[in-house]
Amino acid sequence: MLIWYRFALLLALTNFARASVVSNVLDALEQAVTCASCHALLGVLKPVTLLGDTIFSNALIAICQTLNAEDDDVCKGVIQQQGPIVAHSLRHISASGQTATKFCNALVGLCDAPAVNAYTVPFPKVVPSTPKVFTSTGKAPFRVVHFSDVHIDRSYTPGSEANCTKPICCRKFADQTGAVSVSAGPIGSHGCDTTGALSQSMLKTVSAQNTLFSIFTGDVVEASVWLVNQTGVTADLKQFNEEMAAYVNSPVYPVIGHEAAPINSFPRNTTSTSTTAQWVFDTQSQGWSQWIGTASASQVQHISGSYSSVVSGTDLRIISLNTVYWYKDNFWLYDSDKVQPDPNGILAFAVEQLQAAEDAGQRVWIIAHMPPSSADAFHDQSNYFNQIVQRYQNTIAAQFYGHSHVDEFAIAYSNYSNQIDTTANNVAYIAPSLTPRNANPAFRIYDVDPDTYEIMDSRTFISDMSDASFQTAPVWKLEYSARDLYGAAIGGWSATQSLTAAFWHKVTEAFSSNDALFQQFISLKTRGFDVTACTGECKTKVICNLRALRAENSCNVATPGFNFARRENIAGGSIHRGHRDHCEGTGLGSIFNTVTSKDFVDSETLRERLETTYAALQATEETA
C-alpha cells in the first residue's frame, strides 16, 4: 500500500513537472464534456489529491476564482471546507469505477446515475395474512403543523444589500462597499435567508393553531456554507430549539437536515477519519428530548440522528430518518468502491421500527429532510427505501419531507410500470420552505383522522412579501386547501375519504388534462414568487417526477449536450447550463457544475491570471 502510494506520488510529480498542477486541472475540466471525459477528469484530479489537500484545494480555488464561478470569498470558503473531503474520497476510489460515475453524476452532472445495485432489504416477518384494517369512525380531525427549511440567518442585517452576487444576501459582507441597490427589509427579502423576526412570527402563528403536535422537516442553518463552523452551527441549532420550545405550545417532532460543519459532512461509520457529526446528534438529542422523550433522544445519539417516537395518547409512531446518508452532496459517501447498501444502518432502523409498529397495531408517519424522490437522492437507497414502503404500506399512513423548498409531493406505486390510481399506495408530502430565499414563506396545517392517522386535508399558509404590511407585521393567510382545490379538479372526493395516494395520482392525471390547474400548481410551488410557465418537456418531467418516490423512475437525466455546446462556443458563444441550486446553498457540487459548464474564453491572459492566483494561494499557505 505504502509502496503503491509512493509510486503514484512519484508518477504524479513527474507528470506535473511538465505543466503546472493548476493548468493541468483546468485542461481536464475544460475537456470534461461527456461521462467518459469526466472519468478522465477524475483520473487527473486523483494524482493531485496525492500531493496533499492544500494543493488540491488551492488548484480548485484558483480555478473557481479565475473563472468567476463564485465571489472570491465563496470560492475559497467552500473549497477549503469541502475540498479535503472530496480529496479524501478520490484517494480511495478508482477513477473509472461506479463510485466515480456517481461522483460525475452528482458533482459534475455529466454521467447518468448508474443502474441500481440489486439489494433485497431483509425483513424480520412476512406481510401478515390479515393486515390490520384502520377504519375511521368519523371523529373530528386533529391538527398538525408542518414547517420546513427555516434557514434562519442570525447575521441578517436590515438595510444591507439584498441583490448581491453571493449564495445569500442581506448581510454586511466585507467586499460590499458600494451603494446599496436593493435594501434588505426589516422582516425579510428574497435572495436572503430568514430573519429571526419572520421565524418568530411563523412560530407564534403556529402556536395559535391548537395543534396536537408539529413536525419540522429540517434545515435550521442559513446558506452561508462558505463560512460555517461547528461553534456557529451548534449555537444556531440550540437557539432554534429554544425558540420552538418557547413559542410552540405542543410537541415538535424534528429531523436532522444538512447542518454539519462543513455542511453535509456526515461521514459513514466505515470511514476512518477524525471528522465526526456526533456533535450534531448530541446537540439535537439534548434539544429534542423534551418532545420526543429520553429513549428516542438516546436513539438520536446512537442511530446517527434518527429516532422513533409514539405520539402520546395516540397509536401513531413517528419515525424520523437522517436521509443525508442517501444524499449526493454528502461527499463522504464517495470514499469507497465497495457498495454499501445501508450507510449507518438507517434503512435497518426504519425496518425495525416499522415492524414494531406493525406488531403493536400502530400507524406510522415517516419524516425526514430529503425526500427519497429527490434528484439529490442516490437511486440505490431510494430503491431500497421503496422496498420498505411496499412491505409496510399498510402501516405507513403518510410521509413528510422538506429540502426542495417548493410545495410538491411524490407518489409510490406497487408497480411503477403501471402507474394508475389503484397501484398508487403511498404519498410523500413535501412542504414548502419558510425561507423566502426563492419563494414566499409558508407552513402547512394537516387535518388528521384520529383513528387512521390519514390526512383529511392539507392547507398551506403563506405570508405574501409583496403585501405592504409584510415588513412591519407579516400576515399569514390560507393559500389553498388541497381537498378544495384538487378534490374539485378530479371530479369530487368524498368528504369521509382521506387524501390517499390514489387521490394524489388522480391529481397528476388532472394536471395532464387540465393545463390551467397544472400552471396553478407550478405557481403554488413557489407561492406565487417568480413564476414561469412550465410547458412541453418541462411539464412532462414535472408530472413524471411527482410519480417517482422511487427516484430511478424520475425523469432527471444528465445534460452533456449543453457541454458539447459549450465546447463549440468556447471561442465566444454563450450557452448556459442551469445552475444546480441547493437547499443548503452553493456547495462544491454547484461550483464543479458551474466550472465545467462555463463558457469561458481560454486565453494566455486567463492562464496567467490562473497561475498568479494559484501561486499567491500557495505562498500564503507556506508563510502561514
Ligand SMILES: *[C@@H]1O[C@H](CO)[C@@H](O)[C@H](O)[C@H]1NC(C)=O
Ligand atoms: C440585481 O442585480 C443585477 C445584476 O447587477 C441586475 O441585473 C438586476 O436588475 C438587479 N435587480 C434588482 C431588483 O435591482
Ligand SMILES: *[C@@H]1O[C@H](CO)[C@@H](O)[C@H](O)[C@H]1NC(C)=O
Ligand atoms: C464561527 O462562526 C461564527 C458565526 O456563526 C463566527 O462568529 C465565528 O467567528 C466563527 N469562528 C471561526 C473560528 O471562524
Ligand SMILES: *[C@@H]1O[C@H](CO)[C@@H](O)[C@H](O)[C@H]1NC(C)=O
Ligand atoms: C456501522 O453501523 C452499522 C449499522 O448500525 C453497523 O451494523 C456496523 O457494524 C457499523 N460498522 C462499524 C465499522 O462501526
Ligand SMILES: *[C@@H]1O[C@H](CO)[C@@H](O)[C@H](O)[C@H]1NC(C)=O
Ligand atoms: C406491472 O405492470 C406491467 C405493465 O402493466 C405488467 O406487465 C406487469 O405484469 C406488472 N407487474 C406486476 C408484478 O404486477
